[in-house]
Amino acid sequence: MLARVLARLAPAPAALLGPGDDCAVLRPSGELVVTTDTMIEGPDFRAAWHGGFDLGWKLAATNLSDVAAMGARPIGLTLALAVPRDTPVALLEEIASGMNAACCELAPGCGVIGGDLGTAPVLTAAVTALGELAGRPAVTRAGARAGDVVAYAGDLGLAGMGLSLLFAEAADADGTAHARTLPALRAAHPEILAAQLAPAPPIELGAVAAAAGATAMMDVSDSLSIDADRLARASGVRLELDRAWLERGFGLQRGVEVPVPAMLTGGEDHGLLATFPAAVQAAGLPGGFVAIGRVVAATERSEVTLDGAPLQPTGWDPYVVRWPGA
Amino acid sequence: MLARVLARLAPAPAALLGPGDDCAVLRPSGELVVTTDTMIEGPDFRAAWHGGFDLGWKLAATNLSDVAAMGARPIGLTLALAVPRDTPVALLEEIASGMNAACCELAPGCGVIGGDLGTAPVLTAAVTALGELAGRPAVTRAGARAGDVVAYAGDLGLAGMGLSLLFAEAADADGTAHARTLPALRAAHPEILAAQLAPAPPIELGAVAAAAGATAMMDVSDSLSIDADRLARASGVRLELDRAWLERGFGLQRGVEVPVPAMLTGGEDHGLLATFPAAVQAAGLPGGFVAIGRVVAATERSEVTLDGAPLQPTGWDPYVVRWPGA
Numbered sequence A, B: 001m002l003a004r005v006l007a008r009l010a011p012a013p014a015a016l017l018g019p020g021d022d023c024a025v026l027r028p029s030g031e032l033v034v035t036t037d038t039m040i041e042g043p044d045f046r047a048a049w050h051g052g053f054d055l056g057w058k059l060a061a062t063n064l065s066d067v068a069a070m071g072a073r074p075i076g077l078t079l080a081l082a083v084p085r086d087t088p089v090a091l092l093e094e095i096a097s098g099m100n101a102a103c104c105e106l107a108p109g110c111g112v113i114g115g116d117l118g119t120a121p122v123l124t125a126a127v128t129a130l131g132e133l134a135g136r137p138a139v140t141r142a143g144a145r146a147g148d149v150v151a152y153a154g155d156l157g158l159a160g161m162g163l164s165l166l167f168a169e170a171a172d173a174d175g176t177a178h179a180r181t182l183p184a185l186r187a188a189h190p191e192i193l194a195a196q197l198a199p200a201p202p203i204e205l206g207a208v209a210a211a212a213g214a215t216a217m218m219d220v221s222d223s224l225s226i227d228a229d230r231l232a233r234a235s236g237v238r239l240e241l242d243r244a245w246l247e248r249g250f251g252l253q254r255g256v257e258v259p260v261p262a263m264l265t266g267g268e269d270h271g272l273l274a275t276f277p278a279a280v281q282a283a284g285l286p287g288g289f290v291a292i293g294r295v296v297a298a299t300e301r302s303e304v305t306l307d308g309a310p311l312q313p314t315g316w317d318p319y320v321v322r323w324p325g326a
Helices: A002-006 A052-068 A089-106 A158-169 A182-188 A190-197 A205-211 A224-235 A243-250 A260-265 A278-283 B002-006 B052-068 B089-106 B158-169 B182-188 B190-197 B204-212 B224-235 B243-250 B260-265 B278-283
Strands: A015-017 A024-026 A032-040 A073-083 A111-119 A124-132 A149-153 A216-219 A237-241 A272-276 A290-297 A304-306 B015-017 B024-026 B032-040 B073-083 B111-119 B124-132 B149-153 B216-219 B237-241 B272-276 B290-297 B304-306
Touching: A002 A089, A002 A111, A024 A073, A024 A111, A032 A052, A032 B073, A032 B111, A032 B124, A052 A073, A052 A089, A052 A124, A052 A205, A052 A216, A073 A089, A073 B032, A073 B124, A089 A111, A111 B032, A124 B032, A124 B073, A124 B124, A149 A237, A149 A278, A158 A182, A158 A190, A158 A260, A182 A190, A205 A216, A205 A272, A216 A224, A224 A237, A224 A260, A224 A272, A224 A304, A237 A243, A243 A260, A243 A290, A272 A278, B002 B089, B002 B111, B024 B073, B024 B111, B032 B052, B052 B073, B052 B089, B052 B124, B052 B204, B052 B216, B073 B089, B089 B111, B149 B237, B149 B278, B158 B182, B158 B190, B158 B260, B182 B190, B204 B216, B204 B272, B216 B224, B224 B237, B224 B260, B224 B272, B224 B304, B237 B243, B243 B260, B243 B290, B272 B278
Parallel strands: A073 A111, A237 A304, B073 B111, B237 B304
Antiparallel strands: A015 A024, A024 B032, A032 A124, A032 B024, A073 A124, A149 A272, A149 A290, A216 A272, A237 A290, B015 B024, B032 B124, B073 B124, B149 B272, B149 B290, B216 B272, B237 B290
């Protein structure tokens, strides 16, 4: 099984030794960033909606975006996969192909360097992503300063709209996912389903933003309102978002009209939320980034505002929020 | 929840940035080794037998041993934990405490650098371990040469005896694990239960063996017969194990008599199987390593022999072997 899965993976250039031994061996340039994430059938994805290829793609994309959010360049992924005993090997091959394709398209030079295969009651995939900083310091969530501009790059709200659509149109009354309507939905709403099932975050812009002087950065995985709140708290500042800027920058994405509430509460786009000094904005933000607000000194009040009014952090939190039917 | 878990973890000296951002940041010395492994309630462990502390300890120990097997020094672990919604936070704290204790005792200088917390139908833990080579090349499975000595360091067979004992004495007729007899078993057989539930492999001997000139090395996770076969195939050699040497070196461990079949087929000890040039043996193997056989040129016949007779690879393989009741 492992041999068939490995055959779908291109070697990673940074790996001196790839899969097959006790460990892979890497030679990173500069300091190294590391992130890990698990996707489990049920809480994190529905097999009825995700083919193996999409699932592998999303596994790679969501971890690559965490590497990008530090200003690093991804150099390798590991995949620990545990599946029910009756899982067809073809599904595992599709997952590997999807991961490989996401690496090639979103993060050229990155590849799967190792993994582990076992059994589990439901499909369980844990990915760790590694990136190199190439001599630059990491961009954390904690560096935003009063006077900075708040900017975002990538899709915003499309993935959440895709999830809402799937629960509305591809689930039974009890919330059970099905694939019966999926072909028609894909034909009618290709962009928002792709954003949910196989997101394509702007991985390469992470290192670009760092080089341009980003003071803080994170990927938006849960929702803009939740993650902006996290960045504001980590930096000890307040973020003032501007509805008109959001509408101008993200009101129409890939031909889809996206309302501001979807931008603020939809998760899983995995775009980059960053802050830049005003001087960077004056000279022009890095291509792909759009200004959506300003950083001001922290006050006693809410950490994030929209047009001056406190913004409640709302979106996906597996311990707090249940999606309809979840 | 995350804050309570993180409070149980000591900072890792190699981490420039620990848990809490999109990624951890590390500054490794020399090249980096990476390994990943998942433990899932059911196929990989029984919650009735493992307390949280033991489970966290074993999660760390089994991944640290893969790092050691490359000749590297562990510098960091990530933990992606997914648990049922009704899991007490205290269990997660115990898992973190166990991981932290294993790092402190088995691999001083290593610590948990990051993680992820989510939900799953059963307790699911994925660990990635990172190690630094400090200027030395990695020791792979592929470097054994005819004329080398085969050596082993660590417990051998005790963990497998512990698993057999648990299935015999702490499981119902249908194989369901229970804890009713556990206190009595722990009192009567403390060493073999500890070897199974919270193994203590000789992590620090990995770098020692590399410095002493080990030509090949791997950790024995499935069984000596299975893993020696893998090393022989990767190196293109034959390993001739010697029953008398096994008996002399490992017949009595921690006060427990261990029969040779248990040494050959028991898994999960996570000790180090290594090959060294004859000159190293002549000068004295590194402390902790015991000679158990010789490397000879490959033949058409079996890759591993015991006293000249072919040795069938037998032991734990989740896709082939089912333990009684599993």
